[in-house]
Amino acid sequence: xxxxxxxxxxxxxxxxxxxxxxxxxxxxxxxxxxxxxxxxxxxxxxxxxxxxxxxxxxxxxxxxxxxxxxxxxxxxxxxxxxxxxxxxxxxxxxxxxxxxxxxxxxxxxxxxxxxxxxxxxxxxxxxxxxxxxxxxxxxxxxxxxxxxxxxxxxxxxxxxxxxxxxxxxxxxxxxxxxxxxxxxxxxxxxxxxxxxxxxxxxxxxxxxxxxxxxxxxxxxxxxxxxxxxxxxxxxxxxxxxxxxxxxxxxxxxxxxx
DNA sequence: AATGTCCTCAACCGCATGGGA
DNA sequence: TTCCCATGCGGTTGAGGACAT
Numbered sequence: 442x443x444x445x446x447x448x449x450x451x452x453x454x455x456x457x458x459x460x461x462x463x464x465x466x467x468x469x470x471x472x473x474x475x476x477x478x479x480x481x482x483x484x485x486x487x488x489x490x491x492x493x494x495x496x497x498x499x500x501x502x503x504x505x506x507x508x509x510x511x512x513x514x515x516x517x518x519x520x521x522x523x524x525x526x527x528x529x530x531x532x533x534x535x536x537x538x539x540x541x542x543x544x545x546x547x548x549x550x551x552x553x554x555x556x557x558x559x560x561x562x563x564x565x566x567x568x569x570x571x572x573x574x575x576x577x578x579x580x581x582x583x584x585x586x587x588x589x590x591x592x593x594x595x596x597x598x599x600x601x602x603x604x605x606x607x608x609x610x611x612x613x614x615x616x617x618x619x620x621x622x623x624x625x626x627x628x629x630x631x632x633x634x635x636x637x638x639x640x641x642x643x644x645x646x647x648x649x650x651x652x653x654x655x656x657x658x659x660x661x662x663x664x665x666x667x668x669x670x671x672x673x674x675x676x677x678x679x680x681x682x683x684x685x686x687x688x689x690x691x692x693x694x695x696x697x698x
Numbered sequence: 699a700a701t702g703t704c705c706t707c708a709a710c711c712g713c714a715t716g717g718g719a
Numbered sequence: 720t721t722c723c724c725a726t727g728c729g730g731t732t733g734a735g736g737a738c739a740t
């Protein structure tokens with residue numbers, strides 16, 4: 442099997458699945474699909490969304506990059522301190538550490554740790570060990586000064602204003618219908634509802650039987666707009682991690698009350 | 699300007715886990 | 720209880736940009 446290196450145009454010949462960096466079009470397709478249908482089954486998602494990706498790849502892209510609640514850009518000193526503290530407590534349990542920070546993914550924290558924080562933490566620990574056990578207890582209660590972190594890890598120019606992702610670029614404010622505003626304000630997406638809608642491919646009915654929403658706690662767009670559901674349905678939607686759709690549900694539900 | 703080296707981070711891989719049949 | 724499958728997690732890779740020579 443010929444396997445090309447990671448690049449935007451790379452594919453695996455045998456499976457015809459794309460690998461490597463995601464294109465803007467792929468991002469838009471995935472976002473459009475999830476905006477409309479929510480997250481149900483990652484295995485089905487790429488096929489239904491018209492993507493030549495594995496479900497795993499789609500999940501990763503969504504969870505680590507496209508998810509509206511993701512915070513892009515530099516880590517604050519407060520976040521650095523939190524990561525260092527949590528890492529001292531629980532080691533490389535990145536997903537657990539990520540749950541202690543708002544809008545940061547385990548992958549992002551892991552990378553940030555290895556590139557910026559590890560050296561600082563090791564040096565800090567060595568200093569503390571030299572200073573003795575009593576001093577350790579004192580210092581653990583006293584976060585390092587901001588400049589301490591910068592001293593070990595001066596920010597590179599490339600890290601400043603690092604939010605250069607195509608999906609997070611700010612576009613023209615959509616005007617008009619509430620759908621546009623909701624998507625824009627809560628998904629981090631620059632596309633309007635209409636623009637996203639133009640990317641939607643018809644989803645074969647056999648992939649999602651119409652009772653799927655009720656049996657699995659998910660909602661289809663038609664039921665979304667006319668939502669009359671209860672809070673348990675909404676809660677399960679939140680469990681699915683789809684912030685946008687959950688917000689849309691709340692909006693519609695509030696209007697229907 | 700050209701080349702080499704280092705660094706960052708998005709994405710992949712393999713394994714673990716949990717739930718359903 | 721066992722098996723299968725989808726999802727989650729953590730380690731690792733490598734493309735591409737920044738920086739040094």
